[in-house]
Amino acid sequence: xxxxxxxxxxxxxxxxxxxxxxxxxxxxxxxxxxxxxxxxxxxxxxxxxxxxxxxxxxxxxxxxxxxxxxxxxxxxxxxxxxxxxxxxxxxxxxxxxxxxxxxxxxxxxxxxxxxxxxxxxxxxxxxxxxxxxxxxxxxxxxxxxxxxxxxxxxxxxxxxxxxxxxxxxxxxxxxxxxxxxxxxxxxxxxxxxxxxxxxxxxxxxxxxxxxxx
Amino acid sequence: xxxxxxxxxxxxxxxxxxxxxxxxxxxxxxxxxxxxxxxxxxxxxxxxxxxxxxxxxxxxxxxxxxxxxxxxxxxxxxxxxxxxxxxxxxxxxxxxxxxxxxxxxxxxxxxxxxxxxxxxxxxxxxxxxxxxxxxxxxxxxxxxxxxxxxxxxxxxxxxxxxxxxxxxxxxxxxxxxxxxxxxxxxxxxxxxxxxxxxxxxxxxxxxxxxxxx
Numbered sequence: 001x002x003x004x005x006x007x008x009x010x011x012x013x014x015x016x017x018x019x020x021x022x023x024x025x026x027x028x029x030x031x032x033x034x035x036x037x038x039x040x041x042x043x044x045x046x047x048x049x050x051x052x053x054x055x056x057x058x059x060x061x062x063x064x065x066x067x068x069x070x071x072x073x074x075x076x077x078x079x080x081x082x083x084x085x086x087x088x089x090x091x092x093x094x095x096x097x098x099x100x101x102x103x104x105x106x107x108x109x110x111x112x113x114x115x116x117x118x119x120x121x122x123x124x125x126x127x128x129x130x131x132x133x134x135x136x137x138x139x140x141x142x143x144x145x146x147x148x149x150x151x152x153x154x155x156x157x158x159x160x161x162x163x164x165x166x167x168x169x170x171x172x173x174x175x176x177x178x179x180x181x182x183x184x185x186x187x188x189x190x191x192x193x194x195x196x197x198x199x200x201x202x203x204x205x206x207x208x209x210x211x212x213x
Numbered sequence: 214x215x216x217x218x219x220x221x222x223x224x225x226x227x228x229x230x231x232x233x234x235x236x237x238x239x240x241x242x243x244x245x246x247x248x249x250x251x252x253x254x255x256x257x258x259x260x261x262x263x264x265x266x267x268x269x270x271x272x273x274x275x276x277x278x279x280x281x282x283x284x285x286x287x288x289x290x291x292x293x294x295x296x297x298x299x300x301x302x303x304x305x306x307x308x309x310x311x312x313x314x315x316x317x318x319x320x321x322x323x324x325x326x327x328x329x330x331x332x333x334x335x336x337x338x339x340x341x342x343x344x345x346x347x348x349x350x351x352x353x354x355x356x357x358x359x360x361x362x363x364x365x366x367x368x369x370x371x372x373x374x375x376x377x378x379x380x381x382x383x384x385x386x387x388x389x390x391x392x393x394x395x396x397x398x399x400x401x402x403x404x405x406x407x408x409x410x411x412x413x414x415x416x417x418x419x420x421x422x423x424x425x426x
Contacts, residue, residue, distance in 0.1 A: 014234035014391060017261075021227035021364065024258050031260045040264060045237050047244045048230075051253060051262035100392075121392060138396045150392025151234065152368065160398045172401035173411050177422060178227060179313075179334060179363025181402030182395035183351045185373045188385035189394030198386050209390060 001165070003031045004054075004062035004089070006102075007041040008082070010072025010212070013048045014151050015099040019066045022158035025174045026166050034059045036081060044071045044212055056085040061092050064161075069100025069120060069151070071212040076105055083109040095161060097146045099154035101210060106147070107132050116142040120150035121191050122206045152189075155180065214378070216244045217275035217302070219315075220254040220265045221295070223285025223425070227364050228312040229263075232279045235371035238387045239379055247272045249294060257284045257425055269298040274305050277374075282313025282333060282364070284425040289318055296322035308374060310359045312367035314423060319360070320345050329355040333363035334404050335419045365402075368393065 003023050005016050016033075024031045035041050035052035042049050067086070076082050086109040090096045098106050103119040106112050107130035117132040118124070118140040128134040133142075138149045139157045148157035159180070163171035188194040202209055216236050218229050229246075237244045248254050248265035255262050280299070289295050299322040303309045311319050316332040319325050320343035330345040331337070331353040341347040346355075351362045352370045361370035372393070376384035401407040415422055 012234070013230050017226050017230040020261065021225070024260060031258075033261075045244075047237060047266075048233065048246075049264035049266075051264070053260075053262075138394065139398075149394075150390075152391045152393040152395065155365065156396050156398065163398060168399065169408075169411060172399045172407055173415065175397060175399055175401045176404070176407045176411055176415060177363075178365045179402055180365040180395075180397055181351065181362075181406065182365065182393075182397065183369050184388060184393055184395065185352075185369065185376060186381065186385050186388055188388045189392055191389070193394065194385055194389045195382075198382065198389055202386065202389060 001026070001028045001030060001064070002059070002062045003029055003064045003066065004034045004059050005031055006065065006067045007033050007035040007050060007052045008072050008076060009042060010044045010070050011041065011068050012070035012100060012151055013043045015068030015070060015102065015154055016066060018152060018154035019099060019158040021178060022155060022162055022174055023064070023066070025177065026162055026170065032059060056081065060089065062089055063093060064095045065089055065093055065097065067098040067102035067105050069102045071210065073101045073105055074211050077108045086111060093144065095144050095146055097157065097161065099148045099157065100150045103127055103132070103147045104130065112145070115145055116140050117145065117147040118149050119147065120210065122203065122210055214239070214241050214243060214277070215272070215275045216242055216277045216279065217247045217272050218244055219278065219280045220246050220248040220263060221285050221289060222255060223257045223283050224254065224281050225283035225313060225364055226256045226261045226263070228281035228283060228315065228367055229279060231365060231367035232312060232371040234391060235368060235375055235387055236277070236279070238390065239375055239383065245272060269294065273302065275302055276306060277308045278302055278306055278310065280311040280315035280318050282315045284423065286314045286318055287424050290321045299324060306357065308357050308359055310370065310374065312361045312370065313363045316340055316345070316360045317343065325358070328358055329353050330358065330360040331362050332360065333423065335415065335423055
């Protein structure tokens, strides 16, 4: 079972590492980090350099793809090699998945037209404008498409995916192995629970939050 | 504020990337991944290669250190360069922190004698044997020492640390930015909640779980 984890310049680290940590523990999983070119790929804050093992052209039939979000997504919205690759591999995937603003890339490639999907809470309007049926849940499934909300939601998505792929006992064992019994010190992880002043400030700066610009 | 994120051969990716994603968003944070030698460092499952930017010898006075766990911890329990570095930088840190079996490294270096600390649930007995006062909570603080339970607990720890360093509003804004509103599909993230058969199987294979051997 080949799992292709997409990387691109200015991706968000936890978007892809959360799902990686879960999915790489599945029996028979063979993960590979893919990018336009193999080699070091730098994240959004320019302080995290992860190696891409394969070029997109070298991974033509992955079983699963995971598309992370990050400010660098913005530069990839125009049609091009990445969109062609997404469309081609999607023909044969078992699951096509995204985390955070990764869903904007799937949508821009034409894969979410009329399909239920989600994204970072600040990107839901844009996702809808790109043709998806926005569903503001943490993990959204529509057929073989699965999308997660912002950044950390990829962990929850990957556990749901693990259960689909290998059964609930395997998913639970992975959850126990990574001791995923979350106890955030604050209840501020969604716009419905966070203090209004913080939500408002982030909405006012959404371009900075999403694009680092 | 310099934050040194330790890497070593066969670390666990999420142990360090969870805290990184939170702490790198702090105002004034300057993170660096450090290892015995700079360059590519490979994780436990050999499919994730992260770049260390600095050698230990190049980072002599970090404000904060984060020590991840992972099967490679086993090879670093004997006194040597890493232990000396941990002891030296600990003299001047504002916070000395660990995730998962990273606490075994702090303990082996002599930094947890009689101090409250935690680790991966399968490693608590060993942590106690090394002289720490084991406290089976998800995030444990003792003075400027902060330790987290297994793997994913580093996210919770980092949010608590963010609040200490920059106040609760900043921590909440980071939590909202990474949309950390966890909704695991199962309640199986701790030995007290997971199905007994899964806990028992993992205990019986604890050496494999912790050491990949």
